[in-house]
Amino acid sequence: MKNIICEEPFKFVMRDGEVPTLKDGEALVRIRRIGICGTDFHAYRGRQPFFTYPRILGHELSGEVVEVPENEAGFNAGDNVAIIPYLECGKCLACRSGKTNCCTELKLFGVHIDGGMQEYLAVPITHLMKTNDITLEEAATIECLGIGAHAVRRGDIKKGEFAVVIGAGPIGLGVMKFAKLAGAQVIAVDMNPQRLNFCREWADVDYIVNASEDALEQIKKITNGDYANLVFDVTGNVNSMNNSYTYAASGGRLIFVGLVQADFTFPDPEFHRRELTLLSSRNATREDLEYVAKTIQEGYVNTDQFITSKTPFDEIIDNFEMLMKPESKTIKAMITL
Known part of the structure; x- marks a missing residue:
């Protein structure tokens, strides 16, 4: 399995890694699209708060379920999904109040823990959204728009x-x-x-x-x-x-x-x-992300215009810095796998 690691500011390295072993309650997702956002640019430049190196970036993610245990949510292998990248504790006052977006122990894929710039990712089933009715590109914009x-x-x-x-x-x-x-x-x-x-x-x-x-x-x-x-x-x-x-x-x-x-x-x-x-205003909740998915599905949000570049996974290291330059006129950059 290939992954891209930001070893230190201004340094990406492509590595071979092991396909994740699933823990209880997790699904194995093949990552298919990765949106690049300001957080990724800041991390690459060494300007991202709450960040340590080395780190696999990427939290705007969509993919395909490869392996999943029997679950009440009805996820099956082959489902297209968007990933909710905010891993909350579920116990603090914020979580108990439904404000999981500002959990006191919050961990964000690609910031506090390794993210989605890799071919496979283990994700809690509770943090998946089924997106069979929209495209992979549309699904990968849900978190950003959320x-x-x-x-x-x-x-x-x-x-x-x-x-x-x-x-x-x-x-x-x-x-x-x-x-x-x-x-x-x-x-x-x-x-x-x-x-x-x-x-x-x-x-x-x-x-x-x-x-x-x-x-x-x-x-x-x-x-x-x-x-x-x-x-x-x-x-x-x-x-x-x-x-x-x-x-x-x-x-x-x-x-x-x-x-x-x-x-x-x-x-x-x-x-x-x-x-x-x-x-x-920090992050988003499942409620926000589900609302965004609905607006995309119903045609209120056009992601075709919003996504201004698509770069294959194997080429992103060579092209990443160009995407940060004003002359690229980038709105939303997307990595494809």
Whole structure:
């Protein structure tokens, strides 16, 4: 069995490994598609929190069940599946409250434990989703899009509210798409004109704002001076996060979706005057992922446009760095096996 190990920052190595031996309650999955996300890029560059080397990356995964014991969930060999990559303890307060996405002992495939950049993976049956009704590519986008769906659910959008989404990467695009489906008037903010155009085409946003051209004034004009009911910052950029509150209306909600290795600050008198609600949004739950799968199946989300490159597993080491460069115009990169 082949696998790709990130031995240290900027170093991938292809190795031969053993096919996993199954433990009780696990299924053996042949990995068929691997989505590449910002977490993978950050890990490769040495900038990912909660990370140690060496590590097999990959947590946006779909595949085919090869071996599975008899189970109540009805999984059989040959089923196509998406993998829920968040392994929770099931015992902490967060888990007992249904918030498995922020389990105190959470382990994420490809970050805390070895992930899916390998031909086979042992996965708890409880962390599989049957996806026979959608394609392998569609199934491999579920986790990425689920981050955005969870953030939108955290924001509790009311129909007609203005939602500013800062950052037009794959996660930000997911936030935009599901905010639109929730009934918001979505304002996309980014500095990349190509990405902003894609926001219109793919996420059907209502307005685009170039952040380099006095975004605050543009948002004020769009909202008739009220500013936005919700502001989602998906940049992972501390300067953006420090200033994102300025786009929020009095009584508004500010949701930090991006993760940054830094402290953020903003003036308390201004925050207090507006009575803002500050939320973080981490990962996703099965509920979010099942919702995403349903929207894909019903045609509300087009992953064909979202996936902008497909690279065979044997070629990804040579092409990985190119996918990180702006000139590649990558939205979502996919590895095929």
